[in-house]
Amino acid sequence: MKVQVKYFANIKDLMGKDTEDIKDMNSITVGELWLNLTKDMDIQIKVLYAVNQVYVSKDYKLNDGDEIAFFPPVTGG
Amino acid sequence: MKVQVKYFANIKDLMGKDTEDIKDMNSITVGELWLNLTKDMDIQIKVLYAVNQVYVSKDYKLNDGDEIAFFPPVTGG
Amino acid sequence: MKIEIIDDKFDPWQSLVDYKKNELQNDPKIGASSIFLGTMRDFNEDYDVDAMHLEHYPGMTEKYLENIVQTAIKKYKLIGGLVIHRVGLLEPTDPIVLVATWSDHRDSSFSATRDIMESLKSEAPFWKKESTDKGFRWVQPVDKTESSNEIQ
Amino acid sequence: MKIEIIDDKFDPWQSLVDYKKNELQNDPKIGASSIFLGTMRDFNEDYDVDAMHLEHYPGMTEKYLENIVQTAIKKYKLIGGLVIHRVGLLEPTDPIVLVATWSDHRDSSFSATRDIMESLKSEAPFWKKESTDKGFRWVQPVDKTESSNEIQ
Numbered sequence: 001m002k003v004q005v006k007y008f009a010n011i012k013d014l015m016g017k018d019t020e021d022i023k024d025m026n027s028i029t030v031g032e033l034w035l036n037l038t039k040d041m042d043i044q045i046k047v048l049y050a051v052n053q054v055y056v057s058k059d060y061k062l063n064d065g066d067e068i069a070f071f072p073p074v075t076g077g
Numbered sequence: 078m079k080v081q082v083k084y085f086a087n088i089k090d091l092m093g094k095d096t097e098d099i100k101d102m103n104s105i106t107v108g109e110l111w112l113n114l115t116k117d118m119d120i121q122i123k124v125l126y127a128v129n130q131v132y133v134s135k136d137y138k139l140n141d142g143d144e145i146a147f148f149p150p151v152t153g154g
Numbered sequence: 155m156k157i158e159i160i161d162d163k164f165d166p167w168q169s170l171v172d173y174k175k176n177e178l179q180n181d182p183k184i185g186a187s188s189i190f191l192g193t194m195r196d197f198n199e200d201y202d203v204d205a206m207h208l209e210h211y212p213g214m215t216e217k218y219l220e221n222i223v224q225t226a227i228k229k230y231k232l233i234g235g236l237v238i239h240r241v242g243l244l245e246p247t248d249p250i251v252l253v254a255t256w257s258d259h260r261d262s263s264f265s266a267t268r269d270i271m272e273s274l275k276s277e278a279p280f281w282k283k284e285s286t287d288k289g290f291r292w293v294q295p296v297d298k299t300e301s302s303n304e305i306q
Numbered sequence: 307m308k309i310e311i312i313d314d315k316f317d318p319w320q321s322l323v324d325y326k327k328n329e330l331q332n333d334p335k336i337g338a339s340s341i342f343l344g345t346m347r348d349f350n351e352d353y354d355v356d357a358m359h360l361e362h363y364p365g366m367t368e369k370y371l372e373n374i375v376q377t378a379i380k381k382y383k384l385i386g387g388l389v390i391h392r393v394g395l396l397e398p399t400d401p402i403v404l405v406a407t408w409s410d411h412r413d414s415s416f417s418a419t420r421d422i423m424e425s426l427k428s429e430a431p432f433w434k435k436e437s438t439d440k441g442f443r444w445v446q447p448v449d450k451t452e453s454s455n456e457i458q
Contacts, residue, residue: 008363009433010444050431053366069363069431075445076360076391076432077260077344077403077423085211086281087292127279130214146211146279152293153208153239153280154192154251154271154412167319182348182398189341195410196334246334258347264420271412 001025001064005037008071011047031058034070046073078102078141082114085148088124108135111147123150155227155235157219159210161242166191166252169238178234178256188263189254190271196246198293201286208241208250211279215239222273226255229269230262237270239280307379307387309371311362313394318343318404321390330386330408340415341406342423348398350445353438360393360402363431367391374425378407381421382414389422391432 002023007015015037022033030049049056050069062068079100084092092114099110107126126133127146139145156173170189174180196203223235234256240249253270257263282293308325322341326332348355375387386408392401403426407418434445 006363008431009361009435050363050366053363053369055429069366071363071431072433072444073447074427074429074431075434075447076362076430077427083211085279086209086283127211127214130211130217132277146214148211148279149281149292150295151275151277151279152282152295153210153278154275167323171319180399182346184345184399185347187341187343187345189339189343190412190416191339191341192412193336193339194334195337247332247336260342260344260423264342264423268416271416 001027001062003033003062003064003066003068005033006067006069008069010045010072011070014041014043014045025062028062029058030056030060030062030068033062033068034058037070047071048073078104078139080110080139080141080143080145082110083144083146085146087122087149088147091118091120091122102139105139106135107133107137107139107145110139110145111135114147124148125150155220155223156237157216157223158238159212159215159219160238160240163248164238164240164252166238166249169236169252170254173234173236173254174256181233181256183258184233184256185258186260186263187254187256188260188267189252190267191249192251194244194246194248194250198284198286201284201288201291203246203284203286205285206244207283207285208244209281209283210239210241214279218278219274222270222277225273226266226270230255230257230266232257232262232266235266235270237274239274239278241280307372307375308389309368309375310390311364311367311371312390312392315400316390316392316404318390318401321388321404322406325386325388325406326408333385333408335410336385336408337410338412338415339406339408340412340419341404342419343401344403346396346398346400346402350436350438353436353440353443355398355436355438357437358396359435359437360396361433361435362391362393366431370430371426374422374429377425378418378422382407382409382418384409384414384418387418387422389426391426391430393432 006019012018083096089095128143232255236254238252255263255266384407388406390404405422407415409415
């Protein structure tokens with residue numbers, strides 16, 4: 001399966017990009033994907049998960065074609 | 078002693094005037110003054126008392142020169 | 155702080171801009187503005203209303219409004235506070251009352267504007283008389299627990 | 307209901323007048339309008355701030371804002387609801403967010419505007435980066451209890 005990943009704010013800075021496509025992926029949870037993507041990094045920040053533009057918990061199981069976003073707690077308003 | 082009395086809203090309609098001076102008055106409470114002023118009327122409405130532009134209870138004792146006001150519960154805003 | 159009792163129709167937005175510019179100098183410490191605008195409806199309970207007359211007690215009204223706003227400024231450490239209240243003859247959709255407060259953070263301005271409105275509704279000596287499809291009537295306070303010195 | 311994400315400076319008062327006139331047709335059933343305006347301060351905590359960049363997640367932001375306002379409209383039986391949120395590069399005193407609700411009585415518009423602001427602050431995907439006297443920094447949420455899926 002294949003998913004699209006988006007990064008925002010300090011997570012975008014950390015990853016050095018704002019989006020990437022991930023192909024040939026096994027069916028995993030969004031939390032597992034995050035750990036995979038950051039396995040070589042020492043990250044001490046909060047991250048929130050959204051799949052298809054809806055907040056989900058780390059146990060959310062990803063599906064083919066999902067739009068996944070990682071970002072820190074929001075600070076608008 | 079002498080006081081000035083003001084009436085507002087439906088109390089003004091009831092009394093048929095918006096102000097009057099009362100002279101040669103004994104020292105009484107604002108509640109007693111109200112009862113005197115309305116003793117010939119059959120009044121079933123709420124009345125609030127203000128003396129010198131401050132809310133007071135019916136037991137407030139009047140002084141010479143006081144500005145007294147009688148009016149219904151307020152409905153501004 | 156500014157308190158205004160006004161017997162002509164007023165533009166609430168222009169009043170806000172003027173106050174913020176002239177009195178608050180567009181202070182960059184302001185992070186939050188909370189504004190309440192009461193406007194005249196064309197109905198009340200079961201009545202159609204085509205006009206309203208707002209009476210007040212000159213002197214006492216200003217005194218109470220100033221005290222109410224001053225209390226909120228102290229309690230919530232406001233940067234500014236503005237109250238404009240209309241009196242005289244009003245038509246439906248006319249602004250009746252504008253309450254605005256300015257502060258650094260949102261909590262204080264939200265709470266201050268609400269407090270000022272509630273105090274104004276229960277303390278400030280204004281009275282509404284409506285011209286309705288069933289004749290003239292003095293508006294009754296909605297809140298049955300409203301403060302009163304005595305029930306006759 | 308109207309939701310707007312805007313990357314130019316906006317005039318909140320003109321936006322209110324336009325919405326009330328065009329979308330609400332100056333409805334004479336409106337008795338109460340409650341408005342919150344967030345503006346950019348020139349300080350935050352111990353920092354002097356001279357500019358700010360507001361990032362958002364296009365699509366998800368609009369979806370959450372629409373849901374937040376729709377929820378408030380249903381809960382409080384509002385006549386109207388408007389949210390405008392700025393993104394891009396801002397200077398001190400610039401409007402950041404405008405939330406406005408219209409209803410027949412004051413209780414519902416007061417509560418609705420407050421609810422919308424609180425939900426917006428905790429749910430809508432916006433992020434602030436400040437340019438300060440000590441360099442650039444991403445703003446941290448104030449509320450330590452803010453919802454998060456996980457702390458890494």
